[in-house]
Amino acid sequence: MARRTSRLAASATPALADVPATHDTPDDTMSLDMPEQLLTPEASRSETSSNNENASTEEQPAQRRRSTRVVRASLRATEALENTPVKKDDSTTLSSQAYVDSLAKAKRSRSGLRHSIAVMQSSLRTDSALPTGDTLIEDHSMAPDTPISKSSQELQSEDLNASLQQRTLRKRVQKALAQDEESATAKATPKSDSRQSLRRSTRASLLSKASEFMERANSVLGKRSRDLGDKSKEAGRRASLRPRNVAPAKDEGPAPVAERAAKKRRVSESDLSNLKSKADLPSEEPTAPPVIKYKPKVWLTHGLYSGQEASSSPPKQRKSKNSGRTSLDITRKRRHLPLPIFGGLRLIKTERDYLLPFDIFSPLPQGQPKPDEWRKTNKNVFVGDAASEWKANKKVELSTCMCDEETGCDENCQNRYMFYECDNGNCRLGAECGNRNFSELKNRTKAGGKYNIGVEVIKTQDRGYGVRSNRSFEPNQIIVEYTGEIITQFECERRMRNVYKNNECYYLMYFDQNMIIDATRGSIARFVNHSCQPNCRMEKWTVGGKPRMALFAGDRGIMTGDELSYDYNFDPYSNKNVQQCRCGAPNCRGILGPRPKDKDQRAKAEAANVKVAKTGTKRKRATAAGTATAQAKKRKLLSAKSIKVGVKKAVNKVTTTRGKTTTKKTTSTSTARGQTKTKIVEKKTVKLPTVKATSRFKAAIRAPQRKTASAKAATSPARKTNQLKRPSAETKKRILANAANGGRSPTKSPAKSPAKGKASKAETKSPRKPVARKAPTKTPIKAKMPTSKAKGAAKSPGKTTKDKKSLGRGVKSAARSVVRTVKGATK
Numbered sequence: 001m002a003r004r005t006s007r008l009a010a011s012a013t014p015a016l017a018d019v020p021a022t023h024d025t026p027d028d029t030m031s032l033d034m035p036e037q038l039l040t041p042e043a044s045r046s047e048t049s050s051n052n053e054n055a056s057t058e059e060q061p062a063q064r065r066r067s068t069r070v071v072r073a074s075l076r077a078t079e080a081l082e083n084t085p086v087k088k089d090d091s092t093t094l095s096s097q098a099y100v101d102s103l104a105k106a107k108r109s110r111s112g113l114r115h116s117i118a119v120m121q122s123s124l125r126t127d128s129a130l131p132t133g134d135t136l137i138e139d140h141s142m143a144p145d146t147p148i149s150k151s152s153q154e155l156q157s158e159d160l161n162a163s164l165q166q167r168t169l170r171k172r173v174q175k176a177l178a179q180d181e182e183s184a185t186a187k188a189t190p191k192s193d194s195r196q197s198l199r200r201s202t203r204a205s206l207l208s209k210a211s212e213f214m215e216r217a218n219s220v221l222g223k224r225s226r227d228l229g230d231k232s233k234e235a236g237r238r239a240s241l242r243p244r245n246v247a248p249a250k251d252e253g254p255a256p257v258a259e260r261a262a263k264k265r266r267v268s269e270s271d272l273s274n275l276k277s278k279a280d281l282p283s284e285e286p287t288a289p290p291v292i293k294y295k296p297k298v299w300l301t302h303g304l305y306s307g308q309e310a311s312s313s314p315p316k317q318r319k320s321k322n323s324g325r326t327s328l329d330i331t332r333k334r335r336h337l338p339l340p341i342f343g344g345l346r347l348i349k350t351e352r353d354y355l356l357p358f359d360i361f362s363p364l365p366q367g368q369p370k371p372d373e374w375r376k377t378n379k380n381v382f383v384g385d386a387a388s389e390w391k392a393n394k395k396v397e398l399s400t401c402m403c404d405e406e407t408g409c410d411e412n413c414q415n416r417y418m419f420y421e422c423d424n425g426n427c428r429l430g431a432e433c434g435n436r437n438f439s440e441l442k443n444r445t446k447a448g449g450k451y452n453i454g455v456e457v458i459k460t461q462d463r464g465y466g467v468r469s470n471r472s473f474e475p476n477q478i479i480v481e482y483t484g485e486i487i488t489q490f491e492c493e494r495r496m497r498n499v500y501k502n503n504e505c506y507y508l509m510y511f512d513q514n515m516i517i518d519a520t521r522g523s524i525a526r527f528v529n530h531s532c533q534p535n536c537r538m539e540k541w542t543v544g545g546k547p548r549m550a551l552f553a554g555d556r557g558i559m560t561g562d563e564l565s566y567d568y569n570f571d572p573y574s575n576k577n578v579q580q581c582r583c584g585a586p587n588c589r590g591i592l593g594p595r596p597k598d599k600d601q602r603a604k605a606e607a608a609n610v611k612v613a614k615t616g617t618k619r620k621r622a623t624a625a626g627t628a629t630a631q632a633k634k635r636k637l638l639s640a641k642s643i644k645v646g647v648k649k650a651v652n653k654v655t656t657t658r659g660k661t662t663t664k665k666t667t668s669t670s671t672a673r674g675q676t677k678t679k680i681v682e683k684k685t686v687k688l689p690t691v692k693a694t695s696r697f698k699a700a701i702r703a704p705q706r707k708t709a710s711a712k713a714a715t716s717p718a719r720k721t722n723q724l725k726r727p728s729a730e731t732k733k734r735i736l737a738n739a740a741n742g743g744r745s746p747t748k749s750p751a752k753s754p755a756k757g758k759a760s761k762a763e764t765k766s767p768r769k770p771v772a773r774k775a776p777t778k779t780p781i782k783a784k785m786p787t788s789k790a791k792g793a794a795k796s797p798g799k800t801t802k803d804k805k806s807l808g809r810g811v812k813s814a815a816r817s818v819v820r821t822v823k824g825a826t827k
């Protein structure tokens with residue numbers, strides 16, 4: 001290897017030609033004696049452990065290492081030539097000579113190892129003094145200190161020699177070029193700047209090389225890439241991050257340049273696509289627009305505004321016979337909430353109250369306790385004799401609706417007026433019909449869910465449970481049906497006596513045909529409380545021939561969260577059962593029920609409505625009166641005791657007598673809309689004691705039945721007139737005597753009452769029996785107040801035995817009392 005180095009050096013450096021010939025022989029000898037060391041595992045191992053100087057004493061690695069170090073050691077000879085660069089070039093030759101000399105010495109020496117160590121030490125001492133221009137060579141020579149294999153060391157030494165040779169060549173070329181340039185510039189410039197110009201020319205050559213490389217790179221990139229690359233370099237951020245020194249290193253060959261160009265091309269292409277899209281270059285392919293996927297908006301289906309229709313027309317009913325489809329239609333219609341702005345505008349237009357939707361989705365607090373004892377049923381169930389006693393309403397058959405498509409079944413609909421619901425049997429309008437409330441309710445509740453049902457139980461502060469709305473309701477819209485067990489009055493009394501005797505709340509309501517709805521087991525409507533200023537009303541409708549009760553929204557509608565209430569118009573019958581009202585309305589009556597004066601007003605209104613109903617006047621005309629009567633109809637039975645006591649009282653009145661009296665009860669039904677229907681709903685037969693009365697007595701009793709106001713009729717004027725056609729002489733005398741006294745009766749003044757006045761007229765006509773004449777004047781008065789007097793008349797033996805008429809009066813008054821009690825109970 002050393003030989004090769006020497007040979008290479010000899011061939012490469014012309015300076016070697018100046019070397020004396022005396023060195024040739026030892027060189028040849030050396031070349032023959034150089035041992036060839038092959039790499040074996042042992043050698044490798046030893047080489048690895050050779051770092052430890054104590055570990056190995058073999059010569060071969062030492063020799064090989066020496067061969068490396070010798071070069072360095074030989075450089076010591078160049079110390080003297082440091083200052084002259086020209087001589088420095090000769091150091092290579094000198095070092096070769098020193099190397100040869102050292103080898104010869106080593107050969108001559110028996111202990112070559114010691115010698116080589118000494119050479120190494122000496123070379124280490126001289127390392128620091130080596131010129132900077134050879135630092136690279138020195139670094140290479142220090143490399144064997146690391147644990148490497150022999151082969152790598154050999155390669156390194158070969159590389160070292162090759163690089164040395166290259167450097168030498170390059171230097172020579174540069175020197176030649178510099179000399180050419182120097183000669184060229186020397187002609188143009190003064191000689192004093194020759195050295196400086198040499199340096200500049202060297203730099204200039206470097207710059208020229210760099211520009212050469214750049215040109216090559218640009219030619220690879222192409223024109224456009226070059227331009228864009230330059231632009232992107234100026235503008236792009238990435239370009240600014242790239243190293244600004246574009247000039248390649250001296251040692252860079254064409255391969256690294258190409259690599260860099262490729263890198264640059266990649267960056268340029270990405271930038272190019274952006275620039276292309278900006279410049280809309282026609283030659284480029286159109287890029288597909290980016291697809292942005294938005295998350296679909298989840299609309300609220302229920303909340304504060306749920307239930308508010310967008311149109312002001314009444315909600316449409318079934319569109320087809322398929323109820324399933326109808327319910328779907330309804331849910332589909334209410335799929336999205338109206339936007340508050342439009343809903344608000346509509347609310348303002350219709351002047352309805354509304355809340356700002358700060359909690360639009362769920363304005364109601366959760367977790368309301370449910371009553372444990374409540375057994376629910378959403379249908380009316382006939383219990384006991386009620387089913388057999390029930391008679392279907394034949395009037396429904398006649399309730400054919402005469403409305404047309406234009407008007408629909410609006411307020412003028414005859415069926416609506418009569419509280420008959422239209423159906424496909426009695427109305428041809430179908431979906432256009434607006435008088436199918438219960439059908440709408442059925443479809444709505446069939447859809448299910450809290451918001452379709454629309455009501456829920458709440459616990460009030462001081463009135464037990466109550467009901468509130470989960471949604472809004474239009475004015476007059478049906479809310480919930482009042483259902484329960486349909487029982488007879490007898491069954492009602494039995495329950496009141498036995499089952500509900502300890503109850504505080506009763507859920508009884510007069511229904512129809514003297515039947516009662518007991519909602520103890522019933523719908524949620526039973527929890528609706530009373531209010532003196534209600535927002536709902538209870539109405540009875542005939543649907544398919546059967547009566548049904550339901551709660552309807554009032555004239556102002558219902559908003560989400562409102563507590564529902566209606567006027568019980570409660571008649572407690574007894575002061576014991578009077579309950580304090582806690583509705584909190586400004587016009588609160590203080591008790592659950594009408595005030596006494598309201599009762600009188602209601603009685604008058606009833607009478608007025610009877611006339612209105614007979615003439616067929618529309619409901620609206622008698623709204624106020626109708627409201628009162630409707631309230632009267634929706635009366636609740638508060639206590640069984642009151643009924644019981646009333647019946648007992650009536651029965652006690654006639655304990656001493658026996659007989660049968662048949663009475664008729666007229667009831668009037670009406671609602672807030674003003675319609676009133678009056679009909680005889682009951683023929684109540686009360687067992688009364690048999691009274692052995694003559695036809696005269698009977699006639700005396702019957703007279704006030706026909707017309708109580710005219711006492712003269714009680715005396716049966718026709719007959720009496722017939723009887724008194726010819727007054728007796730006594731009568732004549734008395735009349736004359738009276739006339740002589742100024743027309744005054746000797747016993748009683750006829751001016752005390754109009755009845756008496758009338759009686760006095762009769763007296764004048766029938767002077768035969770004055771007592772009898774007086775009796776009819778009292779009878780109607782007593783009949784009007786059939787209380788203690790009648791009872792006393794019936795019980796008092798003195799009176800009854802004295803006069804059979806008084807007994808008859810007592811029986812009559814007792815019978816009336818019973819009827820009133822029963823009437824009250826049915827109400």
Ligand SMILES: C[S@@+](CC[C@H](N)C(=O)[O-])C[C@H]1O[C@@H](n2cnc3c(N)ncnc32)[C@H](O)[C@@H]1O
Binds near residue numbers: 462463507526528581
């Ligand atoms: C049909 S229940 C109504 C539901 C009842 N709050 C409950 O807890 O079951 C009727 C009873 O409720 C009470 N009530 C209803 N409205 C009232 C009011 N405005 N003031 C006081 N109590 C009332 C009375 O005790 C009445 O007898």
